[in-house]
Amino acid sequence: MKSPTEINVIKMKSISKVYDNGAVALDNVDITIRRGEFVFIVGSSGAGKSTFVKLLLREIMPTSGHLLVNGYNVKKMPNREIPYLRRSLGVIFQDYRLLPNKTVYENVAFAMRVIESPRRLILRSVNSVLDVVGLRDKYKCFPSQLSGGEQQRVAIARAIVNNPALIIADEPTGNLDPETSWEIMDIFQRINAAGTTIVMATHDKMIVDTMQKRVLAIEDGRIVRDEASGGYGYEV
């Protein structure tokens, strides 16, 4: 976090993204997400949700507009600052993206090793986040020995271990059955209640309708709905 006093975790001003082939993935988007919010990004396939997420991570650059994430000016920041931006975020994907040859403990510890955290802090923090996701007793397991829901819980532990101000989750329940999905959402709710902002792109109508959080709906690259406490809004 560049500025601990920053209230806006994400600020997009007139953001557009046009890919090299001319596809307009985002078209003049203005949104602000404040510290502590829980926000669902919904929209049909190809609407622009993944583009939105990639911009926040600076995997791609906006074509025009201004974008602040955790106080970083994503468009103007020099490449050497990108690692600092990414460290201020926790990211969770549909396909978990764990390291297959490392144990649960090592997968989570790795996120702290790359930023050269001291060994004792790593031990304490990894045990603590494995408690949060209910996987302390599986710390020696390899990803292949875990269910999909358990693998996603490891990914969540890895995402929160460095205390990011913002969690970005792209279809985190996309590969999970409804019951397991709710276990994941329960963890997200607890993380959010402790103050972390959560932005989650999803197609899961049941979850969005039930949780009644802020909903940003994207269609053809535009924000067509921004409701403080809304539902999915589409038939599936």
Ligand SMILES: Nc1ncnc2c1ncn2[C@@H]1O[C@H](COP(=O)(O)OP(=O)(O)OP(=O)(O)O)[C@@H](O)[C@H]1O
């Ligand atoms: N690398 C790329 N090059 C060219 N066009 C792209 C690229 N990535 C995405 N697009 C186009 O941009 C638009 C938005 O795509 P995006 O992946 O953001 O949608 P999405 O809402 O995440 O879809 P889904 O729900 O299917 O994942 C689509 O028209 C897509 O074809």
